[in-house]
Amino acid sequence: MAKNNDKTQRYYPGIKTACLAMLALLFLLACVLLRGDGGEILGGEDAAAGAGGHGFYYENLALMPGVEVTADSVENDSFLPQLAADGKKNAGAGRWSSANEAGAPEHWLQFSFPQEQSFAFVSLYWERLNVLGFVIEVSRDGEHWTQAALWEGTPETNEQHVVLDNQAQGRFLRLRTTAVSDTEENQYLYYQNVSLLEMEVYAQAPVSWCLQVPEIRIAEDGSRFLPLPEAPAGYEIRLLGSDYEEIIDEDGTVYPTLEEKVVTVGYRISQGDKYEDSPSYYVTVPPSVFTDNPESPADNAEASVDNAEASVVNDRPRLSPEVSEWKGGAGFFPPGDAKRIVMQADREAELRQPALDLQESWKKLSGEELTVVSGEEASLQTGDIYLGFAGKEMGLKEEGYWLDIRPGTMVLRAEKLQGLIWATVTAADLLENAGEGIPCGTIRDYPRYSVRGFHIDIGRRMVSLETLKQIVLTLSEHKMNNLGVHLNDNEILSTSGKNDSIPNAFTAYAGFRLESGLKNSRGEGITSQDGSLTREEWKELTRFAAEKGVQVLPEIDTPAHSLALTRIFPEYALADEPDNVDQLDLGKKGTVDLVQKLWKEYLEGEDPVFEAGGLVHIGMDEYFADGEDYRSFANDMISMIQESGRTVRMWGSLSRLPGRTQVASENVQMQIWNMEWADPQDMYGEGFTIINSLNSSLYIIPGGGYDRLDLEALKQWEPNLFAAGTQAEMLPAYSGRMAGAVYCLWNDTIGSLDTGVTEEGILERFLEPLPLLSGKLW
Secondary structure, three states: OOEEOOOOOOOOHHHHHHHHHHHHHHHHHHOOEEEOOOOOOOOOOOHHOOOOOOEEOOOOOOOOOOEEEEOOOOOOOOOOHHHHOOOOOOOOOOOOOOOOOOOOOEEEEEEEEEEEEEEEEEEEOOOOOOOEEEEEEOOOOOOOOOEEEEEEOOOOOOOEEEEEEEEEEEEEEEEEEEOOOOOOOOHHHHHHOEEEEEEEEEOOOHHHHHOOOOOOOOOOOOOOEEOOOOOOOOOOEEEEEEEOOOEEEEOOOOOOOOOOEEEEEEEEEEEOEEEOOOOOOOEEEOOOOOOOOOOOHHHHHHHHHOOOOOOOOOOHHHHHHOOOOOEEEEEEEHHHHEEEEEEEHHHHHHHHHHHHHHHHHHHHOOOOOOOEEOOHHHHOOOOOOEEEEEEEEHHOOOEEEEEEEEEEEEEEEEEEHHHHHHHHHHHHHHHOOOOEEEEEEEEEOOOOOOEEEEEOOOOOOOOOOOHHHHHHHHHHHHOOOOOEOOOOOEHHHHHHHOOOOHHHHHOOEEEOOOOOEEOOOOEEEEEOOOOOOOOOHHHHHHHHHHHHEEEEEEEEEEEOOOHHHHHHOHHHEOOHHHHHHEEOOOOOOOOOHHHHHHHHHHHHOOOOOOOOOOEEEEEEEOOOOOOHHHHHEEEEEEEEHOOOOOOOOOOOOOOOOOOOOOOOOOOOOEEEEEOOOOOOHHHHHHEEEEEEEHHHEEEOOOOOOOOOOOHHHOOOOOOOOOEEEOOOEEEOOOOOEEEEEEEEEOOOOOOOOOOOOHOOOHHHHHHHHHHHHHHHOO
């Protein structure tokens, strides 16, 4: 079965009737007008994801001539009710704000129409998220009211969309709040009023909000698939994706599953070049019914479980992160009985490193040294642990794996090497928690998000290669696949005590931690003398991490945070004031060439320092000069990196640096660290792949304002939710462009801010949130 996602919208029993009526109205009366750019775009999790800009136009009834907007009260004359129906809904726009009265949470905003209207859909744009409940009511005479929708609880995002219970008729429609928060959080205790930027009213719900998602079906060959919902005549529909492509693929294929799973999917409705993306829908996927075909790996695993059904079935093992699917068997695999690790005979070269890693883990945890050999699964002996590759029909994709634990053998399979690495990590984790033995059963495991990582600043404070390797190992143990290394930075100039003059500001501490041949005309180089990595050490770290399933990505941060460059090449510094000497002047001829010359040191050559075909981070945060120069520079850097065959990641700053130049977004990853510098919805709408690194939830500054991550808050955190203070936005989990999250550690507390945090203290702060975050992302 399927249902809508109520994270951004509460759905009601009357939705099917309302949506069917709306579809009839929509197409029989041609009430939907197609429009290219502009208009009110309400598609999909545009509401929660800013995916609009190409959709269908729906008339906002609240902006019709003759509509009167009134309220029970106002905070003052600057917050009149009419401002909630002026077509402006961005932060900072005019808004209605009710009286601020403690203990009086009930307030109302009312629309009076010249003639009777049909109402089906309402969009609310809250200025802050202190409302705990409301009703939407409709009346024919302004005195007798009928409830059309009920909301209980806090809206999860500031942009909220409500499908009314049934299509309602009347001349009056009102929003009536029933409760507001009285917590100290965000000072809501002192702001007991209701504040609304905009309220939009529609006679029909968007097409994408009215889909009837079919149930999973079985084809004649026994395979499973998810049919597309029926599209209205003249329209096309396609599946955009799911949050678990290892269960429901983009073509609708449903892969074999061990357990019932709930998957989030999304659709695109289109007509010509106009389209509308849907909100999230939940689809319940039942466990597979396996056949007796002995050639099927899944069937062999199923048989090993079923043969023991008369005995006690083992509970799901407690691992970090928790496995995605489990089917318990009976009995145990005794670690002491293990004898050999058997690599698939024709794939030894690929499998040797994970086999050796598993061999090392097994000896460390059990004291038993296993022999590594090659062989076939059909010839396994008691005590064998088999590593092999699976076919695409199992749907394991890039990182998924299948682990079948039997009383005498263990079988690990994956479609790709990355998945087999994670399978060996799980095998070691099972061994570490074995007790009387490793519980028999079958695991089918895979991640929800493709980017799961940690980012560390070694520019301000050097961290040893040994510590970086320890971080890699720990990330791998938790199936986290990204380590970003911030290679250059400097003291925060405004707090350095050296910003009394431009010459003195240039003396602030700065670090560049990777061996470089870039020098000025005096022979002075940028590489730090108090600690840095050689080119060979960087390549060693990259290779080591890749063997553990972790991708290391280097970050050279420009055009800001660049004092390591500007003090050696002051002619390219912005230097219009002391606090800006660490910023490159992108308007000066030669600045871009300087940065690209530095990058080419690491990108080019037969054995490049930065991995060929890999991922690199070009920085790009907190620039304070011209937005057009910044945007052009971004395009120059993206073009150079992509032409080298690598993928670009960058910090989000475009919302604070507006301009006419469109920054290239295709295959570009953007780390969102601050919602004012880069609005997540807007950046998603522009086509970037989004990574959550929001400072309010994912920044660690040892000894500083974010000394440790708030573990209690993280229990409520979701990777696709961007929340800071009174603002919250959500991106669709079904989209591959909502890639995941990376938490960050910044060594801001150096120089005048030094708090004496050691390398051990850095590791401690890195480790604390890791199990919780890995569980959220996997």
